[in-house]
Amino acid sequence: MQNQRVPSDAEESPVLLLVRKCQEGDQSAFGDLVCIFREKAYALAYSYLNHHQDAEDVSQEAFVRAFRKISAFDPMVGSFGSWLLRIVANLSLNKLRWKKIRNRMTFSLDRNINGAETEEPMPMQVADPSTKIDPHKSTEKSLENKRVEDAMAALSEQQRTALHLKFVQGYKISEVAKIMNLAEGTVKSHLFRGIENLKGSIGDLE
Amino acid sequence: MNCENARMFLGMYDESELGAAPAREIQEHLKECPACAKELAHREKLLRHLPPMPKFSESYWESYTESVLRRLKKPEPLLGLRHWRWATALACSLLLAGGAIFYKAQERRQMRELITHLELLENLNLLEQENFEKWVSQ
Numbered sequence: 653m654q655n656q657r658v659p660s661d662a663e664e665s666p667v668l669l670l671v672r673k674c675q676e677g678d679q680s681a682f683g684d685l686v687c688i689f690r691e692k693a694y695a696l697a698y699s700y701l702n703h704h705q706d707a708e709d710v711s712q713e714a715f716v717r718a719f720r721k722i723s724a725f726d727p728m729v730g731s732f733g734s735w736l737l738r739i740v741a742n743l744s745l746n747k748l749r750w751k752k753i754r755n756r757m758t759f760s761l762d763r764n765i766n767g768a769e770t771e772e773p774m775p776m777q778v779a780d781p782s783t784k785i786d787p788h789k790s791t792e793k794s795l796e797n798k799r800v801e802d803a804m805a806a807l808s809e810q811q812r813t814a815l816h817l818k819f820v821q822g823y824k825i826s827e828v829a830k831i832m833n834l835a836e837g838t839v840k841s842h843l844f845r846g847i848e849n850l851k852g853s854i855g856d857l858e
Numbered sequence: 859m860n861c862e863n864a865r866m867f868l869g870m871y872d873e874s875e876l877g878a879a880p881a882r883e884i885q886e887h888l889k890e891c892p893a894c895a896k897e898l899a900h901r902e903k904l905l906r907h908l909p910p911m912p913k914f915s916e917s918y919w920e921s922y923t924e925s926v927l928r929r930l931k932k933p934e935p936l937l938g939l940r941h942w943r944w945a946t947a948l949a950c951s952l953l954l955a956g957g958a959i960f961y962k963a964q965e966r967r968q969m970r971e972l973i974t975h976l977e978l979l980e981n982l983n984l985l986e987q988e989n990f991e992k993w994v995s996q
Contacts, residue, residue, distance in 0.1 A: 851901075
């Protein structure tokens, strides 16, 4: 499990220097900021959207918006990382809303033509070449993973995102609350209900 | 600690988040309660199967950064979605106001024409009356 953290103010002095340069219009400094935060931004968008292409698009758009609004960023209010991740979270929620509207509008048409919407593959995903795969175990495992994946997709977006941030990305509950702009108690409740719903729809894993 | 309380926490928190004392209480409860121990094992197994984050090569991240920097060079759209909503509302209000002004102006013009007609008729009437009086006096 990857253990990522929202950078605190103390860790951010090099980041703040880069932010100051960006506020003076230095695009190359912003390139460095992108390098620092790109994985976190992508991961957060992926937690919400569960789709590679959308997560890539939304996280890149968040960087563009951050650059355009960087003069409005005040380091006294919070860290740059938290500010950027809030932009990612807001854009991801907007994207989800648009997807829902689009799905509702095309639902009847899709149902008549070819059933459910097909997900795009993730062409950039890199397999770890060092792992040797036993075909039987691998099939069993992939079936289990598929069941969990389907059950995750059926959760509410808040439950799925909270579970992903906490248990896949390794954030602490206080950090999840900060990223999702929710109270810690609400996050705990989403986690608890998310696990209960997963258990309900999957049952026992082999 | 009873089972109901323990299950609120099982597998959900690190010891650092939970605090040493509650973590110890849960551990003690797990030793005595096989049902909760089984529940913990089930949750841990479930959470291990959560779909992992996709992993990408360094070259992917380089092209990601380049793509962001390319997007920065594109001109900023004049109006964002929120601004479009305001712009549409403003355009509709202007259209309505314009329509109302046009309608009123049209109404006033028609009224003015009517008044002119009435004045003409009145003048004609006066003239006829004058002519009649002249004719009587003759």
